[in-house]
Amino acid sequence: MSGLAVALRRHPELMVAAVLVLSVITIGLINPVFWQPSNIFSLLRASVITGILALAVLMVMLSGGIDVSFPAFAIAAMYLTVKAMIAWGFDGVLLPFAMATGIGVLLGLVNAVFVHYLRMIPLIVTLGTGTAVRGFILGVVGTSQINIDQMPPLLIGFARSELFSVTQADGSQAGLSAMVLVYAVIAVLVHLMLRHTMMGRSIYALGGGTEAARRVGFNVRRTTFFIYGLAGALAGFAGLLHGAMIWTANPRDMVGLELDVIAAVVLGGASIFGGRGSVIGTVLGVLTLVVITNSLIILGVDTTWQRVVVGLIVIAATAATAWRDRKRIA
């Protein structure tokens, strides 16, 4: 095996880090507008929602599955919470986020029941639950978009808060959204959980092989429920945060977002066979994807190319991961 493959297997984050640095330098050379604080800050802000959702997908992928239901769960949590807040005349930050997260957990546990007790492939389970939940929201709860004039002001105020702002060369102000900090805290927590708790180890063990994990003494059922519950919680939280950040609650939002998120996670070096992947890699993967797709405009590329670019990223990243792990599979 070549030295490069060994290095990549030891530090899978190296690949995505190299891609990120390379693309940032290239884009910056082609159009220096890229380096303006406002652009950098907006890229960081744009990676918050995709990033939190990517952590949810990472959990499922580490255990050897794939999840396509999380956009529907996120939208369900967001729409139901905002609807409830308006109906009850309640405004606030902590309780609504607790509610959205709770809705996410409940939906995630449904996935876990199907995956664990009925032993069905996660992709097909989550395809079913995702479609059913979105159908429920649009068919039973409502199809109308809740606009800024109806959105709870405190919630929006929270999402608008900034960490700091700088004055740019042209005199305008550019602020860094405080939501970046929220995302960072969540990422650190998930990282600590994966690396330093028994639950984290058992998630990796499950991805290495369910039967092996069971025989070593890991509780497979508890781990599966934890994975899908946490993935649902992250999705629910991200859903409400998304609504608060764009000041609207649209039940038709986030359609097709699963592909971008999965692309980011795969780009971050996670293997769909489970057991391989890290929070650092995923965070870098999200940043890389956001930088590339959001820079198409300042690069002068027509936005219709975005889907092609995302698809090529998925193919290239999975091919690279397969090449890295080729000894393992054969």
Add this chain to the structure above:
Amino acid sequence: MTAITQRLRRIDTNLLQLLLLTVLIFAGMAAMNPERFLRPYVFESITFIAPELGLLAIAMMVAMLTGGIDLSVIGIANLSCILAGMFFHAVGAPRGPDLVNLPLPMVAAGIGIALATGLIAGAVNGLLITRLRVTPILATIGTGQVFTGICLVLTGGPAVVGFPKLWGQIGNGTAFGIAVPLIVFLVVSALVWFLLTRTAFGINLALIGTNAKAATFAGLRTGRTVFFSYVLTGGLASIAGILLSGRTNAAKSDYGVSYLLQAVLISVLAGTNPAGGRGSVVGIGLALVALMLLSSGLQMMRFSNFLVDLIWGGFLLLSIALAAWRNRVR
């Protein structure tokens, strides 16, 4: 007498359950809504709409036979008919009488373009999966994005409207009082049935799906066989695209997106094992009829499309539970 019972015993219990389900749905719909449901028009319209979905379900089943999946079928179907449509628009004046009256050889050339697109796209999937060893889920998520992206780049977003009259005949015409799409579906599915049950290729596919390692050690050229199964899947998807664009007289990058879940659902409901090894064309036919009866019955009762989505998703989950229960008994 014993011969009959033996024959009966040889019929898959799964097929009997499907038949029962179909009869139950039919009886239920007829009982709830006799004057609107029991009309020839209802069944006639099913014979025009069901074939395209049926072909996609067969395509999905072929991919699932080896434990894979093809999430790019919709992208392939749309790309095939968009390319054919652009060919027609190039050779005939757009929307003029020249286009409508394009002669048979030109239309045949368009069919050739669409089929070739499907076969090439399937070959791309096959190469990624067998040569680069990318998992089918991720490989086809990626290529699906690329195919849809190419559609977007080619059309810029809006639909390609206007196809030759002869092309429309494929989607809307009748021959001997039978819908042409239905004839296409029956002929194609008979061919696939023959391929899967009466040729070495089909038997090898099922063997590879049951145990890939054993198949390799038995001397089967697994890579080649799996490669050709994805080529077949791509070809079937492009035929579905031809039917879809013939029926609607248009082709667009996001047509038939909801077909993806429905194709997976029909395939799983038909008793296909998504982990590989088991699947039958006859089962697909029965599951297709059952679900078409269900959805047209629901539409008769003025259910919104979203509610129908909810029921499709719920049905997928229910069929998973049924399959799990069946395997437990065994």
